[in-house]
Amino acid sequence: MEAMKAIEMKGISKAFGGIQANENVDLTVFNGEVHALLGENGAGKSTLMNMLSGIYRPDGGTVAIYGREVAFSSPGDSIAMGIGMIHQHFKLVDVMTARENIALGNNKGFFTRAKELSKEIRAISDRYGLDVDPDKKVYNMSVGEKQTLEIIKVLYRGAKILILDEPTAVLTPQEIKRLFRIIRNMRDQGCAVVIITHKLNEVMEISDRITVLRRGQTIGTVNTKDVEVGNLIEMMVGKKVDLAIKKTKMPEPKPELLQVDNLSVRNSENKLALEEVSFSLYGGEILGVAGVAGSGQKEICETIAGLLRAEKGRIFFEGENILGKTPRDIIRLGIRMGFIPEDRLGMGLVGSMDIVHNLILKDYQNQPGILLKRGPCEAKAKAIVERLDIQTPGIHHPVKKLSGGNIQKVLLGREIDSNPKVLITAYPVRGLDIGASYKIYDLLNEQKAKGVGVLFIGEDLDVLMELCDRIMVFCAGRTTGIVNPEEVTKEEIGLLMTGGKEAQI
């Protein structure tokens, strides 16, 4: 008996302004299968699925759910058809409890009935092997718990088609295993599951069939058991690419550039975000930082950069204690440190200004006098654009209009330009496509070869293991280990991320 087509999308097109995000895309998903939508960042996968979730409307093409042609004008329509989407950036209300988030948008009845709701939630949780505390507030939840909440939410609304957008990006290896168990469970119960991802090994592990998108177009649909990773890469990128990241070995001895000693930092809610953290960063190495989101990565970067005040501890830059110095002091003292923050437009750059002014951002404090001189930075801007091959209509174009990869290049270009001795980058390749990502890795390796000490905060363990010389693992504000990637497995790092046994080189 032929399995029922849960989703059938034909000839879907969608453009944003001048950019064609999806062009004539076809996708068919059957009941009882796990279908991977594979492509690099920017290929159009999320856009396509957001048309199923009712957030976007297609410019052209047809969508049929269980054989019926549909035109969603809002997420409500999509939910009514049994589609549940779990977004990459969770759509949850922080100050509300799990139960309230699940009840949201569901207009059965006038009053919120807490007890009944809790019973129904329990039933679903048991059936699918999930676990959530209905009274817990979302802002107290871990990333894994939030994802579980999102899943229960869509199941509560009766979803039989599940779409997960990059679900493993923020999970530890153990949580990924758990998630895959849940997905298999759902598939076995007859649901259709679509998983959007760019991670090849996961695709091979969990999916039954794979559709590959590249630059907004469907390249092809294959059965997972019929292909190998190499075929998939070729489909994703368009050519055979060696996805291995170079790791150059630097000669010893390496100078100790940065020494963090017993650092403790409190966050805005007066909780310890960093607790007695100690480590050293040497010139000519890339030190990776792994950890579940919110384990203290943001805080360690910002404290070193002088943006956060520490409760105790010391930070030595080439032997000098810089703890307590503000970014202003650091610039004025000529301490050569570069910091590329996670929030590119919200912290690292002024989006509405052009490249020239964003360069002035770092530069102007060392200019004498009260006047703003733009000349030197204009020249610098031209040089950086050329050197890093930044795609922009001009150096006077507002940076927020550039693509993610180019924005990152602007940031990196600015920080590298000041010839830093220490370079801190937080999630530098998040959201970038493969080409741009590898350029960034190359640039970082170049810096390493120059003797710069690079602190690399990343979320993709595979990348960290390939790129970094050492990996420091954070868990709940403490360092649980500093390991040599050539001597540990991903699972061991995963254990350290969740507070397992300690390991030191």
Place this chain on the structure above:
Amino acid sequence: MNLIQIRKRDELSLAKERIIRIAAVLLSLVAAGLVIMILGYSPFEVFPSMVKGALGTEIRLQQTILKAIPLVITSLGILVAFKMKFWNIGGEGQILMGALGASYVALNVEGLPKPLMLLLMGIAAMIAGGLWAFIPAFFKARLGVNETIFTLMLNYIAIKYVTYLQYGPWKSPESQGFPKVATFEDYAVLPSLFGIHAGWLIALILVALVYFFINHTKTGFEICVVGESTETARYAGMNISTVVIISMLLSGGLCGLTGMIQASAVEKTLSASLSAGYGFTAIITAWLAKLNAVAALFVCIAFAVLLQGGMYIQISMQIPAAVADMMQGIILFFVLGSEFFLQYKVSLSGKLRKTKEVA
């Protein structure tokens, strides 16, 4: 609603942008004209009459310019604050406190030559206005207190305080019936230049200075960055509190200077009614000018025409002052709404789709 598709625009050519903005102003005039018709007057009489009333004779032109001057300077003050996303609604209060500072000097300091006197009055005004703006700025910088309400409340307090002085300790013994403060002696009055008090020159100079400050100094740059993103400002090593405070001292100082000019040249005394709503109107003109100093000059002149024309038709056509308020509101509603069309493109979707069975 299904037929209308809204999409964010990518790029907008300068020509198209100008067209949309002009269309907005024209549409707003049409709407205002409609309102005038509903109220029983003919827009074809009202509008020309307003223009005549503002620009028709030399005296009326002078009146228009006299209205433009305080508007320009106050708008400059407001835009400096707004550029930093500090919603300074306290223009009225800062004007009054500036007038108070200047008046104190005018009434209590004697024996100085006129230029020095005026300078001292100006400085006193800027300090007083600056301090009045500094208070909410301080609390915003330290405690994150909402500046919109704080500055607003300070308006009322300033008005009440000046009224208290006017009716009480500073009341001039000569005032009969209606209490007023003593009139300034001649040495405290701003001289005329080409028939209008020198305020116009001050206003023009300030436009150039403020433009230069915002676009060519480091502090101006810092203000723009802080306004866009405090996180980025911190990251770049800027001392945000200092930036906030400097810009608010400047903002209040400019408004205070308006107060001095109004007190010295127009009223020649201190009066609780001297701010006359300029503090609020300046918010609108500053916003319309997109926080650009030079554009603010032109917008304020246009608004002054509107204000003067509005006053003229009160007398000539018996149209109540409230109508001018409503017209101001309508024009601004339209311009605010037009911003949308600059950022988004609206199109009608081609097909109406219905769910139907597929074999």
Place this chain on the structure above:
Amino acid sequence: MEGFLAAAVVASTPLLFATLGEIITEKAGHLNLGVEGLMLMGAVMGFAAGYETGSPWIGLLGALVAGGMGALIFAFLTVSLRANQVVTGLTLTIFGTGFSSFIGKNYVGMPVPVSIKEAFASRGVPLLGDIPFFGPVFFQQDLFIYGSYAAVILGTLYLFKTRKGLNLRAVGESSAAADASGVNVTLYKYVHICAGGALCGLGGAYMSLAMMAVWQENVVAGRGWIAVALVIFASWNPVKALVGSLLFGGLSILGFRLQSMGIHVSQYWVDMLPYAATIIIIILSSRKNKKENQPPANLGNAYFREER
């Protein structure tokens, strides 16, 4: 003392309505600084409708419609056209002031018709009105005031106990989350901004129809602005709004009370009291850091689904 408190309740009522209205608007995520304008529009239309028809209910209806329509302009501009909320609200105040001044021209100094005066005369509530001390203060007031109590109760129930209230709170906290859950964000915003405006209009009408019972220029006299501050003081909670309004109502009549007791205080210092108190309150409120007492996270931001 009882008399003073009873008078404080009366003085607090316009503030209470306006604060409740603004709480609802802000829960939807929009900051409407046009409260003063809406109160004035409600005051003038309520008065005009009541005066022309002699019916108190038509008067109230007029106020509700005026406030709702004024808020509709704000809603259209800030929800559909995504205009800057601060400037739009201020413009609404300017427009509303002009509007009320214009319409009210014909009614300046005129007292309210007798039929309305009677409708809003004090009526004691049986049983409740007899409780010593609290009875005369709270339960021997006019119908309008009882309406305000009902509004507080209904408002609290609605916001915290119903599904629609939950959806509303989500819209204000995270429009994206509400949208993804199938809540019609645009509809919720429109409905609640207009409802909030209608309540503000009602607050203004209380002044013209009951409290002063006469039309005068600027009858609202800045209360709209105090209401905006009270919303912060009340941490966006209707019950706390009641407390805050009472406090301010009391403050606003304190001057008269002191003078009538023979304590001579300058009129101007007394006038300044409510405004100075507002400042003190917002300074103190900013120190409360508990997450639940924060403004709705999405306050002041427009929502666009296709935002990339």
